[in-house]
Amino acid sequence: MVRLIAQFLAIIFFCQTVFSQVAPDCANAIPICSNTPINGGADGFGMDDFNGGTSSGCLERSLPNSIESNSAWYRFRTAASGQLGFNIGHNSTEDWDFAIYKANDCNNLGEPVRCNFFDNSDFKSFIGVGEDPTGNGNSVHYVDWLEVGPGEDYYLLINNFSNINSGFSIQFTGNIFTTNPTDALDCSIINNLLGPPIAACENETVVLDATTSGATAYEWYKDSGNGYQLIGGESNPTLNILDSAIYRVIVSTSMGSLISDVQVAFNKTPTTAYVMDETLCHTTGMIFDLEFKDLEALGLQNPDDFIVSYHTSQIDADAGINPLPKEYSKNVGQEMIYIRTTSLANPDCYDATVNFILNAIETPQLIFSEEVIICEGTDGIIIGETSPDPNYDYQWNTGEQTPTISVSRDGDYILTVTNSSGIVNCSKNRTVSVRNSDLPSISAIEVEDLRTSNKVTIITKAIGEFEYRLDNGNFQSSNIFEGVAGGMHTVTMRDNFGCGEIIENIVVVGFSPIFSPNGDVLNETWQIEGLSVLNSPIVTIYDRYGKLIMEMTEMSPGWDGSFNGKPLPSTDYWFKLSYVDTDGNRTYAKYLQSHFSLRR
Known part of the structure; x- marks a missing residue:
C-alpha cells in the first residue's frame, strides 16, 4: 500500500480537502525546500525500506513486522550553516514517531x-527537533538541535504507530532561518519551472511566474478536483492566485512546449478573541497556568487547528520566538502578556494583535512576633x-483598624492585613498570643543533705519562664543546682522575656528537721552543719511565741532541747542564722528563717 502525502496542503487534520501527491517509500521521498510549511498524512507503507x-x-x-507502520518520507538539502530543527504537529490523541538520516542515498x-519514539500517553500535540513551540522545555518528544x-x-x-491518523504538519525552525530566511533549504532539488508547492495564508496573493526565454505563448490551467480547466483570458507569464488548487502552465516556444504543475494551498489565518486581564494574589513560588487563557484566545475556533503561545514583547509574538512556558513563574507586579495564535498547518498564518495584563498583587507578608509578654x-x-x-x-479582631494596638491583658489578638486592587483582595492573618509574666522572686531555698557537695533548689511562686545562675556560672532553665559547696553564694534569677532579674545572696548550710533528746544517745542535740564557712555565725532559737530560747555559735555543741536546765515540750521551734558579711555588717541569712521539731 502506498502512502498519500499532501505536501504543503492541510488534509483531514487541518479541515481542508485537497488532492495530494503520492510519496512511495524512501526512493520517492517528497523534496522540501525553503522553510515553507508542509502538511501531510500517512496510510500504511509500501516497500520495506529497511530490508x-x-x-x-x-x-x-x-x-x-516492519519498522515502518503508517509512514511518510521527505528529503531536503541544507544550503547554509546553523541550527536546524522542526515541529511535527498532530492530533493529541495519536502516537507519531520520526527518524532523520544524514544520507544522499536511500540504499545507504x-x-x-536524530530519533524519537516515545508514546503519546501525555497527549501532546508536537514532536520534533529543537524546542517545543508550546514552551514545554522538558518535553520527552523533543531531541537536540x-x-x-x-550541501548536506x-x-x-x-511514522504513525497508532494506526489511526488525522495527518500532520511540519514547520522547520532554527537560527538557520534567521540568517537565511528564504534559502536555508536548497530548492535546486526540485526540478520544476513553477518551483516547489506553495502554502499561503488566506487573503494573500500568490504570483506564479513561468517566465521563459523565447516563449511565444502561455496557457494557464486550474484543477480544483475535477481535472484541469483552462483559465480564460490568462496569457501572461505570471498568474495571480487566490484559491487553493493545482495549477498548470503550458509554455509554447519555437522548440516545443514546456509543461509545469504546482500545488498552491491557502490556510486559514486565525483571529485571536478578546482576552480579559488577570489580577490575582501572589504567593511564594507562584505558578500561573497560561494554558488557562487558551480557550479565551481561541474563542469559537477549533483548538486542533491552532496553537496559542504567550510572549513578553510584541516583537517576540510577531516573530513567534521565546514563548513563555505555560506553567509561568509569576513575580509580584503587573506585566503585559502578548498572545500569538498560530495555524498548525502554516505557522506563517498567525494573529498577534491581542494582549492582556497579568497582575500579581502582593499578598502582605507579616513578620511581627506571634508571642508577646506583658511584664x-x-x-x-x-x-x-x-x-x-x-x-x-488593617483590621483587628478587637475592632480596631490600625497597624498596631496597645494591650494590657493576656489573650489572642488577630490582625488581618489586606492589599486590594479593584475587586481582588489579598489578605493575610496573624495571631499574637499575649501572656503575662511575673517579676522574678525567690521565696525559699532548699538544701538537701549538707555534704561537701550539696543539692540546692530555688523555690519561687512567680508565674512565668525563668532562668537561674549560681555565682558566675551559666544561666540554666532548671532551678536546681547540683554539687554546691557549703557557704555563701549568689543566685541570679531572670525572666526569659526581659521582664527583670533578681540577685540574692544565699547561705548553704544543713540542719536536721527533727531531733529527739530522750537519752538513747541517738540524735540527742539539734545543730546546724557548715557554720565554719561563715564569719562569726550566730544561731538563735525561738519557741512559737517568739521567745528566745538559746543562741549558738560555730563552737556550740548543739541544743539539747532544754531551757534554763529544764526540758522543753515536744513541739516545733524556729531559728535564725546571722553572720558578718564582706562589708563587716551582721546580716541574717535570708530564706533560712525555718523551723524544726523536737520529739520526745
Whole structure:
C-alpha cells in the first residue's frame, strides 16, 4: 500500500480537502525546500525500506513486522550553516514517531542522527527537533538541535504507530532561518519551472511566474478536483492566485512546449478573541497556568487547528520566538502578556494583535512576633505591624483598624492585613498570643543533705519562664543546682522575656528537721552543719511565741532541747542564722528563717 502525502496542503487534520501527491517509500521521498510549511498524512507503507531489519535507531518493528507502520518520507538539502530543527504537529490523541538520516542515498541510510519514539500517553500535540513551540522545555518528544552546514542531504521518516491518523504538519525552525530566511533549504532539488508547492495564508496573493526565454505563448490551467480547466483570458507569464488548487502552465516556444504543475494551498489565518486581564494574589513560588487563557484566545475556533503561545514583547509574538512556558513563574507586579495564535498547518498564518495584563498583587507578608509578654508592673505593650504599608488595610479582631494596638491583658489578638486592587483582595492573618509574666522572686531555698557537695533548689511562686545562675556560672532553665559547696553564694534569677532579674545572696548550710533528746544517745542535740564557712555565725532559737530560747555559735555543741536546765515540750521551734558579711555588717541569712521539731 502506498502512502498519500499532501505536501504543503492541510488534509483531514487541518479541515481542508485537497488532492495530494503520492510519496512511495524512501526512493520517492517528497523534496522540501525553503522553510515553507508542509502538511501531510500517512496510510500504511509500501516497500520495506529497511530490508527486514528489526530496528533503526530508536525505531523498532511494529505490528506489520516492519519498522515502518503508517509512514511518510521527505528529503531536503541544507544550503547554509546553523541550527536546524522542526515541529511535527498532530492530533493529541495519536502516537507519531520520526527518524532523520544524514544520507544522499536511500540504499545507504545508516543510523538516524536524530530519533524519537516515545508514546503519546501525555497527549501532546508536537514532536520534533529543537524546542517545543508550546514552551514545554522538558518535553520527552523533543531531541537536540541539528548543527548543519551547506550541501548536506537528509531523509526524514515520519511514522504513525497508532494506526489511526488525522495527518500532520511540519514547520522547520532554527537560527538557520534567521540568517537565511528564504534559502536555508536548497530548492535546486526540485526540478520544476513553477518551483516547489506553495502554502499561503488566506487573503494573500500568490504570483506564479513561468517566465521563459523565447516563449511565444502561455496557457494557464486550474484543477480544483475535477481535472484541469483552462483559465480564460490568462496569457501572461505570471498568474495571480487566490484559491487553493493545482495549477498548470503550458509554455509554447519555437522548440516545443514546456509543461509545469504546482500545488498552491491557502490556510486559514486565525483571529485571536478578546482576552480579559488577570489580577490575582501572589504567593511564594507562584505558578500561573497560561494554558488557562487558551480557550479565551481561541474563542469559537477549533483548538486542533491552532496553537496559542504567550510572549513578553510584541516583537517576540510577531516573530513567534521565546514563548513563555505555560506553567509561568509569576513575580509580584503587573506585566503585559502578548498572545500569538498560530495555524498548525502554516505557522506563517498567525494573529498577534491581542494582549492582556497579568497582575500579581502582593499578598502582605507579616513578620511581627506571634508571642508577646506583658511584664508585671507595666501598663501594657504595643503589638502588631510597626512598619506598616500605607496601601494596606488593617483590621483587628478587637475592632480596631490600625497597624498596631496597645494591650494590657493576656489573650489572642488577630490582625488581618489586606492589599486590594479593584475587586481582588489579598489578605493575610496573624495571631499574637499575649501572656503575662511575673517579676522574678525567690521565696525559699532548699538544701538537701549538707555534704561537701550539696543539692540546692530555688523555690519561687512567680508565674512565668525563668532562668537561674549560681555565682558566675551559666544561666540554666532548671532551678536546681547540683554539687554546691557549703557557704555563701549568689543566685541570679531572670525572666526569659526581659521582664527583670533578681540577685540574692544565699547561705548553704544543713540542719536536721527533727531531733529527739530522750537519752538513747541517738540524735540527742539539734545543730546546724557548715557554720565554719561563715564569719562569726550566730544561731538563735525561738519557741512559737517568739521567745528566745538559746543562741549558738560555730563552737556550740548543739541544743539539747532544754531551757534554763529544764526540758522543753515536744513541739516545733524556729531559728535564725546571722553572720558578718564582706562589708563587716551582721546580716541574717535570708530564706533560712525555718523551723524544726523536737520529739520526745
